[in-house]
Amino acid sequence: MKKIVNSILVLICISAISCEKFLDTKPTDFAVPEQYYNTEQQLNEALAGVYTSLTTTGNYGLYIPFFYEAGTDEMYYRLSTLSPHPAYYNISSSEPRINTTWNDLYAGINRANNLLANINKPTMDDRKRKVIEGEALFLRAYMYYYLVTNFGDVPLLLRPTTESRDVNNPAAPSKTIYDQVYNDMKIAKDLVNTYTVNGSPVHISKTAILGMLARVSLKMAGEPLMDVSKFTDARAWADSVIQSNEHSLNPSYRQIFSNQSADVFDNTFKEMMWEIDFYGNNNDALKLGGRWSVYMGVRNTDKQVGYAYGYGGATGNLYKSYDAGDLRRDWAISPFNYRGNAGDIKVYILPTDAYSRVVGKWRREDETVLPRNTEFNPTNYPMLRYADVLLMYAEADNELVGPSASAIGAVNAVRRRAFGLPINVPATSVSAVSLITLATAGNTGYSKTIPNIPVTISGGGGTGATGIASVSNTTGKVTAISITNPGNGYTSVPTVTIGSTWQANTNYPVGSQVFNGNNVYTVMTAGTTTATPPTHTTGTSNAAITGIPFQYAGIKATGIATIATSLVDIDAGVSAMAFRNIIRQERMRELCFEGVRKNDLIRWGIFLPRLKEMEVDFTANMPTSLRYAIRPYTNVEEKHKLFPIPLLELSLNSAMQQNPLWQ
């Protein structure tokens, strides 16, 4: 008996000794940080982890480019729901989107912190290590830059989070954060590769960091720090980009954005210095599409053409800020809607209608990844462009010494390109077709099945102007004419011809329409015309005479052009104040929807007054159906220069306080 008991006890003891071993299980499905960052490959994966934190919905996937940038003098959120939304300035500190952004940015910062803390762990080529370190350091600095500009004083955490208990982190003063950002970027710029080595604007490059240093310096020179000494730095950083000769302006403004939609990198001019690379249509194993341009773009529910919500309302203020002949206007702002919000039929908007338009800068028809997804697309987001650097240079220089030749030259480069002119050739002005209006007489009988017909513009001493006319599918009338190219050199009003004129000995397909004199005819049978034009005003012509039967359709529409002259180059004698205003407007015209406007208004100290001007403008001019869009400008207050610190952060981090504007 005793023996048995003893032997059982012995058994238990043996078991107990092996117990700890038995309980020492190892995870089979994931790595732990302590056992990671051991190889170059793993450092690269970790770096991708830092980059990808910028692509989340809470960051540049949707909220930052769109939700937080709508509600300025260039863009509003075109949706009439009443729910609180950052773009309506009616949120509270419990706003979940702001909380998401906060979390996503700090998740990225923590990834960068982990990577930086382990950067020396693997044995690898030191040069490559430095590049990874520089990129991670820059990205962390950039995320802190976004945090400090949008939230004010926030916790400045520079070491990896290893314990769930380290939750109570006090905010660092904004100044400290800006200094950290500035200094980290300065260090990073010497570690990373050049654009040329990188071969694309996706990995951050030396010049891109220089450009960002200019941006950070300008911000520090403005509100809230008002450290005007930073203008010198801003100019120096911007100048160093210019001097590097790595970058130049792409002669075609629209091409920059078409490239982004098509996922093409322009390595000739390299105007795009840094962009966030979204990828694919989310029909791959890795789902890396973005949503921001799907939300902003022209509404369309047809996925063949490209699904888009049309929520990015462009303000009349922006539309009207473009001078006649400025090619940027009708690219940045869509001149058309899709018929019935579906399909590929474009209905052009009356040129006089400045207030009902949406963002057109990135167009889903340019995407090359097929089939197009209804929610996600591969369109890349511009983080920094060379045009911005030129304008920053001019701005800093003007603040320091007034309008210098180099500053004016920088702005002129941007303006010349805007008018489609050679960048290096001085250009006093352009004379362009600024408007085509429709005469009330005539305008009947257009085929309801041909939605758009060409408009030719001739005479007037100029060249290059073209247009397109939209025909209603219910009334058979031309409803609007859009200028697709405003041309140049017009000294008198040119002649506008809507549609195609009859031509002899020409093959016409069935259903096509021509005009002769004031009459519009429809081709009833395909074939070739004779030398005799149709002139009848009723019924169908004799095919034996006109070659093919032409059916009389109605009376031609008439368009009347207006021309205008716009100054291109800045007058060398411009005052510093005037030049400042020109630069401020130019930044909007050039960089609209690229995520810089709100911060520009804030750092210039004109955020609230400018938005209140919008309230007046919207009240006076918004069509009834869009009246609701006044709301953000009514709601906006001084405190909206910053986001509130998320309530969840405040309630969980006892060392953190709400920023003073929101207290």
Add this chain to the structure above:
Amino acid sequence: MKKFKHVLNCTLAHLNFKYLIMCKLIFLLVITLSIQTFGLGFGPTEISLSLIDVSLKEPFKAIDAPFAVPVRGKVVDEEGLPLAGVSIQEKGKSNGTTSKEDGSFSLTVSDVNAVLAFSFVGYLSQEIKVGNQVLMLVTLQPISNKLNEVIVIGYGTVKKKDLTGAVASVKMADIERAPVKSFEEALGGRVAGVTATSDDGQPGASVNIVIRGNNSLTQDNSPLYVIDGFPLENPNNNAINPAEIASIEILKDASSTAIYGARGANGVVLITTKKGKEGKSVINYNSYYGFQQNNRKMPLMNAYEYVKFQSERDPVNTDSTYLNNGRTLEDYRNVKGIDLQDSLFSTSPFRSQFLSLSGGNKDTKYSISGSILNQDGILTNSGYDRYQGRVRLDQRVNDHLNVGINTNYSHMQQYGTSPALGGNGFYYGNLLYSVWAFRPIKSGIAAPTDVDSEDEEFLVLNGFNPIKTARNEMRRNISDVLSTNAYIDYTFAKYFTARVTGGFTSNKTRREEFNNSQTPRGSPLTKTGQDNGVSGSVIHSSINNWVNENTLSFNKKFGKFHQVNAVTGFTMSGSSGASYGASANHIPNEELGISGIDEGIPITINSTSSNFTLASFLGRVNYSFRSKYIFTASFRADGSSKFAPQNRWSYFPSGAIAWRLSDEDFMKGLRTISNAKIRLSYGSTGNNRVSDFAYLSRISLPSSAGYSYNNQPVNAAILSELGNVNLKWETTEQADIGLELGFFKQRITLEADVYRKVTSNLLLNAAVPGSIGFNTAFKNIGKVQNQGIELTLNTVNIKSKSFTWNSGFNISFNRNKVLALSDNETTRLTTAPWNTYTSNVPLYVAEIGYPLARFQGYLWEGNYQYADFDENTPGVYTIKAEVPHYGVRNNIRPGDIKFKDINGDGVVNADDRTIIGNPNPNYTGGLVNNFTYKDFDLNIFFQFSVGNEVININRVIFEGGGNINQNMFATYIDRWTPENQNNKYFRAGGQGPNDFSYSSRVIEDGSYLKLKTASLGYNIPLKHIKRVKMTNARLYVSVQNLLTWTNYQGFDPEVSKFGSSALRPAFDYSVYPNARTITFGLNVQF
């Protein structure tokens, strides 16, 4: 032995028997009596006890002896244990005696025809003619609700009367009356303190069993299941055929659960399957066939009402669509519209076959059984099938050694679309939306005849043809569960039993989904279908659990009054799981189904695996003094691999005392009270329901994260979870006071328990400040309290020869509240993912000092009435300045919904949200009545829940909300119009902002009384079935979910769209309705 010899000599001498003749008998006697006397408590002694009766009868032939006879004997209970104090009286005479401590008695009776009357408290009295018996062995049967009933507890058994903890036995006889496929479905309302609620009526839907309230906020609250001694945290309970369950015990208090230590905090459900009995082979065949039908259809507007509503909602469209060509509203008066509920729901069959063979001899016992069950769902193309078999073998090797093995295999398949799922965050994405929203007529007065050709109708509503969805959407869960247990019992040195058990359970599931071109996710007509095309996925997962338990038990009586029963042991268990699968989009050949996914574009490849181990030492001592004062102490040490080495081990002690007052002298005089016991217990239990490696930080490279450099996507490493090396056990401390009373020889028994349990160091997936780079992390933080009262009353109302009526009633009151949350957190808000408009609006609040979940929203005040407006221009109403509004002042019109401006700032906005409901019931319970009349038996079971509130989101959409052209519930006919100014339903189009969906308007009282189960049986009298060698035959009809009395307007107030989540209970939107099941069956035994 000396005593035995004396008895033998005495008997032999008296009867003048020849010793030789007796040879065989003596041998038998020696065995049996020695077992009786010395072998008690060491295994299956009842085997031999019944032998003696048989053997005694034949050799002792009648002797005519009309003179005084000395009678000796022994009184035992049904287990063969001696009964002391039994009163023995010769009938009609004055001589009598009582049995001694060892159950023996001796008495001299007048002659061999004398009749002895045996009576004892708690036992059925018995009269036995002395006849030729000289050594009487009398077995007294305890009366119903027996105190001597043996209750299975953790690592042992105990007599009901010696129980010190709160343990409830489920009456399997009642459960078996319910036509259900798993015991879970019939458990609700059966046991005080145990709630079992199903998510909805989907065949195979999970049933959430919660014992004494939810302990944990974010983690699993389901109990630990111990099936034939094999502890499992989340078994597939559908794998067990309820017909094979011998008993279910539910351990509720800390004293009884602490022996399961780390896993006992949520309570323990002990399931013991049937084993073979000694005797001839018994074949049991039970077959039933029945049908299920939809309990309730939502009444919808008919054609006339629909057009009338549309004319208010959108007059312009109505004029051109419905009231064109000279038609008027009246023309729709008698138009018969279409109600898709008729097409989607149908009466469906429910079949079950069960066959078992069991039996054995004193050494070998076996039980073999198998069953087939097919349950078609009431919703087109859904259902559940199970094919199951079990073999159990128990072998006595010798006096010391017993071995056994028990194996069950189940193959199960759940199939069909799930209305509660698939919404994708849009209210119109759920199946029943499209069913209810479908308009009863199209333009013109013709109702559509062929729903198949009406795809466009649904697309306009953003929905999808639900009939096509149900028919084509392939969702299938195929499970194979194999579980096997084996044991070796070795008894030695009289009082010791060593037991070694081993068990293994393998649970393999295959989840298949296929969306062909006729489904909302695969159709070219929908956004998802356009993006993904025909798509499909298959995921295989398997979980293997194993356990090895080694226990040593000791049972001895010291002296006259001291009984000691102890157990100690060491156990080890482990679990490993893995899953892998793949999914693909744009599958070219949809005819191939799942097999064709290899031809599509691969999307996600799943591959996960994990494992954990647990080692434990356990011990328990029961000490009973005179069976009056009973003490229990238990202890368990658990080591779990889920925690970092320094926190791995934890210790869970408990203690309990019971005092059986009824055995005290001062109570003996009270004849009406047959039992009185007070129990007190206190102890701590743990919970380790946390992911296997929660203490470790995690780096992963998920498919959702990557970055594309120059259009070359690469994987990204992200820190997906923040570990916490300080993570440790969640601890629940529970105190319980119980009172057990029996009256009139246990014809009435009452059991009452009061408990309080406090769970601290909650394993909480706690919110952490985002600034540290994570949103949540597991922490031991937060505290929850549950306290309550449970009452159980069992009565034998009538007991006569031909008619009996028994009742059982239970009721429980549980109150839970949050005592603490994360650092600095006073409330925790939870949203309900059903619709994009409210995706950021929290519905549930867990607040310190209040229950784990309460509803939050706007207080509904009816409608704005004309009095709230100024009519400055005729027909133009402007809301008065002092009347609060939401949104744009000018847009509010008379008849619009009105909410309370709680803070009085003139605007109803997010600041005016308040508590609008409480999903926790005031009390729940059940009432069962069993009647037998001659050969008929009737079982009726009611279940009730009172005071629980449910949010009926269906009403948000179908009483004036949703899309413009959709149909509405018939209730909305009574909406506000200038002619019908009321405060019930707002005017057409007056539903207010979409994100105001959560208001007290749609909080409903979910109290209910259900006639849950009714079963009527007829036992064919033996004389009719004897010819075909049957021993038993019962014809029956059983009904489940027969009637529900409730004010709740939805399908069923017992609903939880979000499953078992403690933070998101009682949400109703587009759920699978509960079916009423009616079955006809035959049960025969050979």
